[in-house]
Amino acid sequence: MSDDSNAKQDNNNQAVDRRVLLGTGVAAVGVAALGGGLIGAAAAQPAAPPAIGTEGALDTNLNERSHLFKLKAAERSDFDGGYLQGANEDNFPVLQGQKGSVYFVHLEVGGIREPHWHPSAWELNFIISGKAKWTILGTHPDGSYRNDVFEAEQGDLVFAPQGYFHYFENASTEAALDVLVVFNTSAKEPNDDIGIVATLNSIPREVLAASFGIPVSAFANVPTDIKPVVITRHR
Numbered sequence: 001m002s003d004d005s006n007a008k009q010d011n012n013n014q015a016v017d018r019r020v021l022l023g024t025g026v027a028a029v030g031v032a033a034l035g036g037g038l039i040g041a042a043a044a045q046p047a048a049p050p051a052i053g054t055e056g057a058l059d060t061n062l063n064e065r066s067h068l069f070k071l072k073a074a075e076r077s078d079f080d081g082g083y084l085q086g087a088n089e090d091n092f093p094v095l096q097g098q099k100g101s102v103y104f105v106h107l108e109v110g111g112i113r114e115p116h117w118h119p120s121a122w123e124l125n126f127i128i129s130g131k132a133k134w135t136i137l138g139t140h141p142d143g144s145y146r147n148d149v150f151e152a153e154q155g156d157l158v159f160a161p162q163g164y165f166h167y168f169e170n171a172s173t174e175a176a177l178d179v180l181v182v183f184n185t186s187a188k189e190p191n192d193d194i195g196i197v198a199t200l201n202s203i204p205r206e207v208l209a210a211s212f213g214i215p216v217s218a219f220a221n222v223p224t225d226i227k228p229v230v231i232t233r234h235r
Contacts, residue, residue: 081111081233130177190228
């Protein structure tokens with residue numbers, strides 16, 4: 001083999017080595033980021049299940065865990081305007097590592113799901129019964145925000161993209177609203193919610209006043225008690 005051929009082969013090997021090293025580095029960064037997320041989640045949720053870190057462990061989990069979950073028998077989170085029940089990796093272990101969770105949301109007449117967004121998950125909503133009024137605030141590639149406001153009825157699907165500000169409320173004055181919500185995250189539902197009340201409380205009052213162009217005193221009655229996203233109702 002000529003010296004030129006040997007040089008080309010060496011260069012090719014070096015290129016392969018760099019790709020391998022790059023892949024290893026990216027994987028290491030990803031694992032580190034995931035580890036950081038898991039540590040943060042563990043701090044916020046001490047009872048979180050252990051992480052399933054390998055493909056074999058995922059297979060074992062899928063084969064050993066129950067595939068059935070009684071959603072309507074799950075523990076309820078009750079609020080002033082309704083309640084929710086969920087299946088996630090905490091109470092339905094087969095979901096560990098699957099990036100999926102499901103919630104049943106019930107809104108009484110006048111009930112409102114607090115406006116919020118999910119930094120790391122989209123959601124797909126199926127209207128089981130009743131009628132819902134939706135607002136989804138999108139981005140503004142054409143220079144103006146897209147604020148999509150509509151009503152959804154029994155049998156309809158509503159998609160809220162990851163990171164989009166949104167909310168829904170019971171649009172009926174007579175009947176309750178039941179919605180099944182599917183997320184592409186295995187985490188417990190409140191862990192990926194940022195609500196409007198928490199958002200306002202994260203910003204100094206004088207900055208809010210300057211942003212809205214109104215006196216600081218206008219925000220005096222904004223609650224300072226920060227809670228996970230709630231279900232409230234019209235007053």
